[in-house]
Amino acid sequence: MSTQDYTDIQNTTEPQNPAEEVTEQTQAEASDISIEALQAQLATLAAGYESAKEQALRAQADAQNARRRAEQDVEKAHKFGLEKMVNDLLPVVDNLERALAAIDTGNEALSAVVEGIQLTHKSFVDALARHQVIAVSPVGEPFDPNLHQAVSAVPNPDVEPNTVINCFQKGYTLHGRLVRPAMVVVSKAP
Template sequence: MANEDKRDSQEQTEQAEQQAEAQTAEQVEAETANGNAQEGEQPRDGEDTVESLRARLDSLNAAMEAAKEQVLRSQAEAQNARRRADQDIEKAHKFGQEKLVVDLLPVVDNLERALDSLNLDDPSFKAIIEGIELTHKSFIDVLAKHKIEAINPEGEPFDPELHQAMTMVANPDVEPNTVIDVFQKGYTLHGRLVRPAMVVVSKPE
């Protein structure tokens, strides 16, 4: 009986140890499975992080390109503004005295009328004529120095941009629409018309 009890006790002990080992193996397998599952999820987390970084990088690149474009646009606007300012300054230098020129032109007209009204063959007028001619020449030289040029289109085709027709006269000796007489010379300042020439234009009979 004692031996049987001893064998029964050993068998129970061995069974208990086997059950314990089985439970331990199951726990190890379970933990291993959990660990593998967790390790399997880490790459997904890593991929999400890379995608997030790439998205942020793309956003930063887009913002940088927009900033570059804005800077280039601002530089272009600044250059255009500076160019317009330079043009305005240049025009002010060229045409700032336009009103003064217009006011001085009648003086030249009066000198020319005085020469036309005098008898150039009369010796008694010689000194007067020479004085008026010198004054007129000096005046014309000053005007030319400041880029003021006369328009005397007699014999030229009529140009409405530069001439003002006072009347039209039939003249078979010249082509129609030709300037046959100049009442008053015109003038330009740096190529810009400041006073048109007053002219007589031919027309067909």
């Protein structure tokens, strides 16, 4: 007999070891335990994935909101960047209007001056209008505290109470935002 044959016979004739049976049983239990552990680990990973996904969506939404706010800020800066300059130029318009009101239009010698002031005033007002600066002259309209500043209240039975009956100084808006309120006289009940 050869050595090879001897080992083959020995492998086939040896009775099974009880320790091997215990090992196989332990492996089966271990596979059951490892399946439960793997399922628990899978559930933990799934929860972590959902949490990370939610955080990523929130971060994306925050970035989009920040971008939108920045765009709005830039837009407002473009729209209302002229506000200080407009405030500085409005007294010039007021002075031109006062000059037109004070000058004697019946005097022929001053007709050229009157025409020059009128053209200057018109070109000035048109330039302001091109930049969305709109005059607020509310005579005859109801008093609006968002646009008007009441200088005084006068009893007047001819008009309804809280109606603007005189405007001392025009107000102005820039792109719909109030730059200067109109200074007005308001009627009140007698």
